[in-house]
Amino acid sequence: MARLSYLKALQRALADEMARDSSVCVLGEDIGVGVNNVTTGLLAKHGPLRVVDTPLSEQAFTSFATGAALAGQRPVIEFQIPSLLFLVFEQIANQAHKFSLMTGGQAKVPVTYFVPGSGSRSGWAGQHSDHPYGLFAHVGVKTVVPATPEDAYGLFLTAIRDDDPVVLFAPAGSLGVRGDVDLAALGPVPLGVGRVHREGTDVTVVAVGHLVQAALAVAEQLADQISVEVFDPRTLYPFDWDGLAASVAKTGRLVVIDDSNRMCGIAGEILATAAEQMRLTVPPKRVTRPDGAVLPFARELDLAVQPQQDQLLTAVQEVYKSSR
């Protein structure tokens, strides 16, 4: 067993895939120097044809990657900030994502878009703190939000190997998470398969990304009163509905915690599907950012807008109580 941080796991996954497959290349800003500590050492190892430091031309290099992918390459793009995905939404949602269908299956676009440090980084304010994974799930782009070092490794690997576009969010709140992992056992983690981090029988908590840690903490805090099952979907699209259904079949109660906006957010989709198709014994709840939230700068305002552990705890207690 070795101690591995989430950030190091991302770094390792990319390095391993680049060593294994010469069609894998990485594009992005300041990736030669490696300011985000994911591409560290890759330029020296693989040279500038595989590690491409780009000018600040996100729209161009995102579709440039699409072109390279159509022509047989397997590009990975690092975005320094989550909101850059707004800038390239056309290039991903309207170009890369649509090629396969529109060409009658002639084309595939195996590009991975990843953001090391999504969500709030406290103090980076309105334009640097979004968590737009729900947008990609909405348009149907494969969307991955790993919560642990081994999942960061395994899902990054799978994303790169996948023949479709995949967006991978690495929440800022997860980068420092460490775990004891068996390095030899690290390997791909399939898309669309969730993970139960802690078994329980009273309430299912679905937690996305860094909030898995908050959910585990709440489960521990409540351990002698309420048996909480922590379900981490890992992939938001495709979503592991069967895995969730199996959990809800046991507990009958559901709370979702999701660090994105409430209106049309992924938490709403999870509650809706559970209400339609699963055996809920009491109304479910979600803990999210408010509707249409823009993260304000000051620390207390920024925190006030993000879902918090104590809010989850209360929501779990309420859902549990409402059954009796």
Place this chain on the structure above:
Amino acid sequence: MSVGEGLYRTMRLIRRFEERAIELVHAGEIIGGIHPYIGQEAIAAGVCAALRDDDVITSTHRGHGHVLAKGADPVRMLAELTGRSTGLNGGRGGSMHAADFGKGIYGANGIVGAGGAIATGAAWAAVKEGSDRVAVSFFGDGAVNQGVLLETFNLAALWRLPVLFVCENNGYATTLTVAQAVAGSITARAEAFGIPAVSVDGADAAAVLNAARDAVARGRAGGGPSFIEATAYRFDAHHTWEHKARVRYRADEEVAAGRSRDPLDIQGVRLDADTRAGIDADVEALLAEAVAFALDSPRPDPAGALDHLYATGLRGRDGVGLLDTAVR
């Protein structure tokens, strides 16, 4: 105060403001860090000295210099950076979004290249209402490769709008050099659209002011957009996280050479020593007041975290299931 003294005072204010702000970053009083403007002061000072209060600017992630030079109150600016309710934006914006619409400052901006089109729209609005206001967009060398900025050059030239594009070429976009990023030349991008473009020494505030005066006069007279490339050296880190992370991309000799042309000295030697010392002392006192005011100011009330989200006061739902009943 003479024009030359004014230029020096603005630069000294920016320099010391940035140095004090860096101290506050290290002390944990400014969260998220800042992009220091140190070394580039002559550009903001020179350009803004050619502007009126009602002219408009848009700024960048490295925006403190522009905001101060355009006349925002340094005391309230520092309160903004420290996240206080007395700040220019009530603590909602911070370093990358500081704005003061009363002074025509349409804000720093966290997205590279985003301000150019905004300034151009503001310039168009001035024309439409018959005003001779101009708008200025500051941006870095990194921004000249953003599609939106090139699209904006076309609109500005096509519609002969009173907008001045100021490219601060400090040689780097974070770690990427201009040589690695820019095909052709920066001024040629503007010239391709028929926008008159000049390159000036961005360490010399008087040279920047001269170029800006020409451009602003052309804009006010209906002569359309202009472009200034001002070259300068960024003395400090791209962002204060570098103070800890120690990323290496500039040779020590290069940094030393860059710092040897200090815009404050270039302008400072044009003043007599007593005048300069007097300005320095004034600035020191002002910043002491600013720091004290900021640190004594109240922090915003979390209950108002999403105040101002909509101009109309629309309130969405809170984010917590328990408060579902609070739908308004």
